[in-house]
Amino acid sequence: MxxxxxxxxxxxxxxxxxxxxxxxxxxxxxxxxxxxxxxxxxxxxxxxxxxxxxxxxxxxxxxxxxxxxxxxxxxxxxxxxxxxxxxxxxxxxxxxxxxxxxxxxxxxxxxxxxxxxxxxxxxxxxxxxxxxxxxxxxxxxxxxxxxxxxxxxxxxxVDAEMFHPAETMPRGPSVISTRSFEAVYDLDTLLRAAEIVGRAGTRLRLALYGDGSLRAALVARARELGIVEHVRFEGRVAPRVLAGALRGASVYVSTALSDGASTSLLEAMATGLVPVVADIPANRAWISHRENGILFRPGDAGALASALEQALSNPELRARCYEVNPALVASRAxxxxxxxxxxxxxxxxxx
Structure with a gap:
């Protein structure tokens, strides 16, 4: 054809x-x-x-x-x-x-x-x-x-042969975002939430994969918030590298204010992470709150900080996401x- x-x-x-x-x-x-x-x-x-x-x-x-x-x-x-x-x-x-x-x-x-x-x-x-x-x-x-x-x-x-769970479930406070550095993805809210969580005593290891017009502004914002040493700006990487990075993380975050069908979310689900995602229609199609992920109010850094603390401190939720989410993606996408x-x-x- x-x-x-x-x-x-x-x-x-x-x-x-x-x-x-x-x-x-x-x-x-x-x-x-x-x-x-x-x-x-x-x-x-x-x-x-x-x-x-x-x-x-x-x-x-x-x-x-x-x-x-x-x-x-x-x-x-x-x-x-x-x-x-x-x-x-x-x-x-x-x-x-x-x-x-x-x-x-x-x-x-x-x-x-x-x-x-x-x-x-x-x-x-x-x-x-x-x-x-x-x-x-x-x-x-x-x-x-x-x-x-x-x-x-x-x-x-999602390519299930590439995006699959790690052999053992990661347990550290590692958080990953794979959204572009553009306004609609609202990564400033994620940086502010990371600062709030850090102030409460939990030192996140935050990795941002992607790039975009706001990269310099986001680096400056991380520096202003005093968390730049705990944030890695990894840029855009090949899909296989991204799949490996997802397998090394515990929690996936999307702060997107609007979305269609988020391939990034599906890749994270296929890899068995806990999704902590903004409460928008695109994410509600896949995530049931506190069942196979956590939804938070879009743009609310305090709500996201609370959601991150829940995701990192709830071993039952993490185990459930590790088992359920890859199967859900395999059955539908x-x-x-x-x-x-x-x-x-x-x-x-x-x-």
């Missing part, structure tokens, strides 16, 4: 899908404005400076170049990622079956603007199938007027099963 992906920014998330499809023998290309992977079958369409000064340019800038790429590649199916920015690009290739993925902010945040809401109401006219990465994303898509009959809920899934279903969707829209 000839598969063309279109995404404004090509990252590790789309790269995983592309690598899998190439390994399955498909012919695959990625059309993107920003390549953050740096390898693979990627074609860049240029966003000219004058275009960025015009209204709503992130919805249409580069669309003529993309249409030319699509004509040259002759795909059997086009898959658009991040619905609000991919929508018009998918309309520029008439006659080619289209699949579109909604991943979170594209339907939870962007449609606060009137033009994005209008686009959501129209996009069902030319997209054959929609993928929502989580139930609350699907619900919002329906509210926005997308045809419910065309929507399927499908997370990206393995990478292999999710990719098999995605390929079936492609076959359905092209038949």
């Amino acid at each position: 000839r598969i063309l992906h279109v995404v404004e920014s090509h990252t590790i998330h789309t790269s995983r899908v592309v690598d899998h499809q190439l390994a399955q023998g498909h012919q695959v290309r990625v059309a993107t404005a920003h390549d953050f992977v740096g390898m693979g079958p990627v074609s860049l369409f240029e966003i000219r400076p004058w275009a960025t000064r015009l209204p709503f340019s992130h919805h249409w800038a580069g669309i003529l170049q993309f249409a030319s790429m699509a004509r040259g590649f002759k795909p059997d199916v086009i898959h658009g990622h991040y619905l609000s920015t991919a929508a018009l690009f998918l309309a520029s290739a008439p006659g080619v079956p289209c699949v579109a993925s909604a991943v979170g902010s594209d339907v939870l945040v962007d449609p606060r603007a009137a033009h994005a809401r209008l686009l959501m109401r129209l996009v069902s006219l030319w997209v054959d199938r929609f993928i929502a990465v989580a139930p609350h994303v699907r619900d919002r898509m329906i509210q926005l007027g997308i045809d419910v009959a065309k929507i399927e809920t499908l997370p990206w899934g 393995t990478w292999a099963a999710c990719m098999e279903r995605l390929e079936a969707i492609y076959r359905e829209v092209t038949s």
Whole structure:
């Protein structure tokens, strides 16, 4: 099958899908404005400076170049990622079956603007199938007027061969976050919570894996709070390295204020950690409070500090998460099963 992906920014998330499809023998290309992977079958369409000064340019800038790429590649199916920015690009290739993925902010945040809401109401006219990465994303898509009959809920899934529990359950006060250093992930709340826990007498070993525009500000904040010696800023690492880091930790934290389906959370669950995560719909889909993790009020450093102390001092909860969470992910969100279903969707829209 000839598969063309279109995404404004090509990252590790789309790269995983592309690598899998190439390994399955498909012919695959990625059309993107920003390549953050740096390898693979990627074609860049240029966003000219004058275009960025015009209204709503992130919805249409580069669309003529993309249409030319699509004509040259002759795909059997086009898959658009991040619905609000991919929508018009998918309309520029008439006659080619289209699949579109909604991943979170594209339907939870962007449609606060009137033009994005209008686009959501129209996009069902030319997209054959929609993928929502989580139930609350699907619900919002329906509210926005997308045809419910065309929507399927499908997370990206976790590679269970790579992300699996350690042979013995870690017992130290080690805490890990694997979210990007951007405002929506609210890592300042995690740093403030770590300072509160430390002041109460527990010295956390906090590891932050990821990177982003707020890195310098977060390092400065850790220094200001007096915890910089206990925080490791590890940067972005290869998936296998990340899996090993998760197996060496006891507690996983996500302070995200909004999310679609958090692959980071699923990876931590598959590895058997105790998830301490913000009480938002994306996390409630997977975590039952004090059963297989702990939920805390988003943005509340005191509540997070209390949750961390509970997670570190409750051996029964830690043992339960070590046993239950990997099985839960294996039953609902393995990478292999999710990719098999995605390929079936492609076959359905092209038949």
